[in-house]
Amino acid sequence: MRGRPVLTALSALALLFLLGPILLVVAIAFSSGDTVEFPPPGLSGKWFTKALSYQPFQEALATSALVAAGATALALLVGIPAALAIQRRRFPGRKAVEALFLSPAIVPELVLGFALFQQLMVTLRITALGALLIGHTVLLLPYAVRVTGASLAMADPALEEAGRGLGAGPLRTFLHITLPVMTPGIVSAAVLSFLTSFNNVPLSLLLNGPGVSTLPVEMLHYVEFSFDPVVAAVSTLLLAATVLVALVTERLVGFNKVFSK
Numbered sequence: 392m393r394g395r396p397v398l399t400a401l402s403a404l405a406l407l408f409l410l411g412p413i414l415l416v417v418a419i420a421f422s423s424g425d426t427v428e429f430p431p432p433g434l435s436g437k438w439f440t441k442a443l444s445y446q447p448f449q450e451a452l453a454t455s456a457l458v459a460a461g462a463t464a465l466a467l468l469v470g471i472p473a474a475l476a477i478q479r480r481r482f483p484g485r486k487a488v489e490a491l492f493l494s495p496a497i498v499p500e501l502v503l504g505f506a507l508f509q510q511l512m513v514t515l516r517i518t519a520l521g522a523l524l525i526g527h528t529v530l531l532l533p534y535a536v537r538v539t540g541a542s543l544a545m546a547d548p549a550l551e552e553a554g555r556g557l558g559a560g561p562l563r564t565f566l567h568i569t570l571p572v573m574t575p576g577i578v579s580a581a582v583l584s585f586l587t588s589f590n591n592v593p594l595s596l597l598l599n600g601p602g603v604s605t606l607p608v609e610m611l612h613y614v615e616f617s618f619d620p621v622v623a624a625v626s627t628l629l630l631a632a633t634v635l636v637a638l639v640t641e642r643l644v645g646f647n648k649v650f651s652k
Contacts, residue, residue, distance in 0.1 A: 503529070519601070527595075
């Protein structure tokens with residue numbers, strides 16, 4: 392940006408504003424001190440060892456992985472047929488149906504979580520794990536419908552019509568023509584859904600129960616009583632895992648194939 396000092400300065404400030412908190416957390420994670428302080432008095436990896444060996448975090452990690460994987464699978468099972476119907480069918484109320492599936496992305500998560508808590512845990516007496524699974528599935532439906540629908544919208548419907556015209560049945564047309572076209576969107580939706588569910592706090596905070604807690608909620612409980620850099624170490628590990636998953640997905644599928652429109 393030579394010759395544009397103001398624009399360069401504003402861009403640098405924006406990058407600092409976005410990346411500053413992340414770099415601060417990473418720096419604290421490698422601190423050799425016993426409390427959260429910046430700049431750190433020295434460098435050490437002891438907090439990563441403690442974070443990985445802390446049993447409540449291990450149990451919460453297993454719960455988060457289970458809920459995220461289950462909710463992602465359920466959201467895709469519902470969202471893929473919904474995306475197909477919305478993109479390939481014309482029926483009364485199609486826009487209303489699409490808006491219904493996308494509404495969890497608009498409603499504040501605290502409102503959605505409180506409503507699900509009242510219906511699932513208070514009225515229906517569903518366990519905390521079941522409520523988390525259902526709640527996260529509802530939360531992820533917009534990703535499943537919107538992202539898979541975006542990849543389907545970029546495909547030429549004439550390909551499917553040609554397949555049917557050559558004698559392929561609906562199932563064969565879907566497996567050999569429609570599904571390959573939707574694969575980048577399905578993979579992208581799965582990755583985005585899993586990461587969204589795994590890192591969710593508001594919904595998980597309202598739907599957890601005794602002995603059932605996700606990792607972000609357990610981290611929140613930990614900082615209420617402790618002031619060491621353990622949570623910074625966990626956050627750094629999660630950040631590294633998220634970046635790795637995003638890079639691998641981009642390399643294998645390419646998000647630009649889905650979001651180019």
